[in-house]
Amino acid sequence: MKRLALIAAAALALPGLACAQSAGTTAKVAAPQTKANRIAVQPARSAAPAPALAPVDLPPAGxxxxxxxxxxxxxxxxxxxxxxxxxxxxxxxxxxxxxxxxxxxxxxxxxxxxxxxxxxxxxxxxxxxxxxxxxxxxxxxxxxxxxxxxxxxxxxxxxxxKPRSGGGIGIEQAPDAPATTAAR
CATH class of the missing domain: 2.40.128 (Lipocalin)
Structure with missing residues (x-):
C-alpha cells in the first residue's frame, strides 16, 4: 500500500518538475500548490497576432x-x-x-x-x-x-x-439571363 502511495505521489510531482525544466529554471521540488500560489505560477498568455496571409495573385476582372x-x-x-x-x-x-x-x-x-x-x-x-x-x-x-x-x-x-408585388422573394432576374419556367 505504501508503495502505491509513493508511486502516485511521484506521478503527481513529475508534471510540475517537467514544467520547471521547460521554463529554463533549475529543477527544484515544487511546493504544494494552493489557490494563492497557483495564480502566480501560471505563465501569462500573450495574444499572438494572426499570421499574415500570403498575397494571392488575382487575374484581371472581366x-x-x-x-x-x-x-x-x-x-x-x-x-x-x-x-x-x-x-x-x-x-x-x-x-x-x-x-x-x-x-x-x-x-x-x-x-x-x-x-x-x-x-x-x-x-x-x-x-x-x-x-x-x-x-x-x-x-x-x-x-x-x-x-x-x-x-x-x-x-x-x-x-x-417596400410591399412586394407578385409574391416574389425580392430577387429580380438579371436582364440578360434566360427566362425560366416553373412548370415541369
Whole structure:
C-alpha cells in the first residue's frame, strides 16, 4: 500500500518538475500548490497576432465581374446579434471587393447569379456572401455553416420596407439571363 502511495505521489510531482525544466529554471521540488500560489505560477498568455496571409495573385476582372461589382452594396451592414460587416472596393485590384468582419478582411470576387443575387466569393475559398434585395448572409464554405445572417445595408433596409408585388422573394432576374419556367 505504501508503495502505491509513493508511486502516485511521484506521478503527481513529475508534471510540475517537467514544467520547471521547460521554463529554463533549475529543477527544484515544487511546493504544494494552493489557490494563492497557483495564480502566480501560471505563465501569462500573450495574444499572438494572426499570421499574415500570403498575397494571392488575382487575374484581371472581366466585364461580368465588373458588372457584378457595380451591383454590390458598398458600406456598412447591420447584422444579427449587433454584428457588422463592411464592404469596400479593393484598392489594388479593380473589380474585387474587401469585406471586413470580426477584425479580418477578405478579398472577394463578385459574381452575378442568374437569379439576380450577387455572390461575393472569397478568393481563398473560405467565405461566401450572398446578397439579395432584402438581406445578406456570410457563409463559411469550408465548415458549411452560416457565420452571420440578417445583414442589411441601408438599400436593403429600404427594399425590405417596400410591399412586394407578385409574391416574389425580392430577387429580380438579371436582364440578360434566360427566362425560366416553373412548370415541369
Amino acid at each position: 466585364g461580368e465581374q465588373m458588372a457584378a461589382a457595380s451591383m454590390a452594396y458598398y458600406g456598412e451592414y447591420q447584422c444579427e446579434f449587433n454584428q457588422t460587416l463592411n464592404v469596400a472596393m479593393n484598392p489594388r485590384h479593380d473589380g474585387y471587393l474587401d469585406v471586413s468582419f470580426r477584425n479580418r478582411t477578405y478579398t472577394m470576387k463578385p459574381v452575378l447569379s442568374h437569379t439576380g443575387a450577387v455572390r461575393l466569393e472569397d478568393v481563398r475559398g473560405q467565405m461566401l456572401i450572398v446578397q439579395i434585395a432584402t438581406k445578406s448572409m456570410m457563409i463559411d464554405t469550408k465548415l458549411g455553416q452560416r457565420v452571420v445572417d440578417g445583414c442589411m445595408h441601408e438599400a436593403q433596409r429600404v427594399a425590405a420596407a
